[in-house]
Amino acid sequence: MVAKGTADSRTDVYATGIVLFEALTGRQPFTAASAIEVAARHVHEDIPAPSTYVPWLPTEIDDLVLALAARDPNDRPEDATVALALLRQTRAMIDDPTLDRRADPPSGTVPVVGDDTAILTDVPTGSTIALPIGAGNPAFAPLDIEIIDDDPEALEPFHENRRLGLWIGAVVTALVVLLGLGAWWYTTQGPGAYTTVPPVAGETTEDARAILQSADLGVIVLTDFSDDVPEGLVIGTDPGAQEQIGKGDTVKLIVSKGQRMETVPAVIGVLEVDAIDLLGQSGFEVGNKDSVYSDTAPEGEVISTSPAADESVPWNTPIDLVVSKGPQPIVVPDVTGLAEDRARTLLSSFAMVVSVEYGRSNDVGEGEVYATDPAPGSDSTRTAPITLWVSQGKPLLTVANYIGMDVKVAEKAARDAGLKVTLYGKWPFSSKNLIVDQNPAAGTTGVESGTEIILTYN
Structure with a gap:
């Protein structure tokens, strides 16, 4: 019980063995400086045989005591019934003279008998004193018995009954004490408590x-x-x-208190990693996460939650997030040759931010787009900026001086400058050697590309 903290019928058998050891030897099997040390010896040591201290005790008595007080509960009789059977078996194996013999009292023990009180003097510590039967009480004084039959065998029933009575009395007394201790233990320390x-x-x-x-x-x-x-x-x-x-x-x-409710924190417009942290501070975990393109939210920002912000929901509700992937990639459409308004409408369907610059071009008419930046076919994104170049007409020129130039050289130079050239001979039989006149005159400004120039030769 000391080692395992539990007790059963074998614990009572062990206690009976210890009581029997003390009754036979007049001493305790273990002594030490403290009760804890004594208990430890009971756990870790086997008790000595009674004959160690009372040499005349037979082996059968040693075997009985050592069996009852075996250190391992599995080596003891299972309960009081088995222990009593072992006791009777041991008694049958011991001869009568041994059964009649009484242990000598320990040295230093002086029993004084006669009055109602038995006085013990000079008793050694740790000893158990065996008093003579009837000591101190006339009610238990020895009886005077007259022997009628000279035959010793006639006394055998008397001796037999006397020995049996002593053994049964000792066992019953031990069992009564153990039952009392067991009842106390049951109600204060055992299952009854x-x-x-x-x-x-x-x-x-x-x-x-x-x-x-x-x-x-x-x-x-x-x-x-x-x-x-x-x-x-x-x-x-x-x-x-x-x-x-x-x-x-x-x-x-x-x-x-019912289910714990929490308010969904507002995380729209917050970066995903920060949104997850804010949700966790309120006890929420992220459920499904979806990523979509957005014309308004930068990449990585939370666009929406489900349940929505400020809703009161059970604390363990998963919060679904929709996170922006940023603007959707596109290829810049070709709007050259389109009128400015039509080009703006087309680009607005891509949410592109349009700005307009004006210039002159030989390729398109006035009011039409002749170029974009970025150029058509380039990679871009929705909401990206784009510049339209809208024509205000053909380019304006300053007319060069072609007079005195060879006719062919002057004609080529005027055409390369963007003018439409008409040659005119001053005389019916001109030799076409040199330019002698031009219209518009040299130095004329603001002349639109493609304007006709008349070159006169001699």
């Missing part, structure tokens, strides 16, 4: 309190959130149901 916590989960507070109090238990009511137990009903107890607890101890009764 404990009760089992009754199950009360799902009960109302009042009913659960009554059930626990009927089991001789005190009650403290605590509250906690529960995802499964409705508000006002019992979640459980501490210690839990069916656990052993000392009678009169207090049980914590845990009553549900």
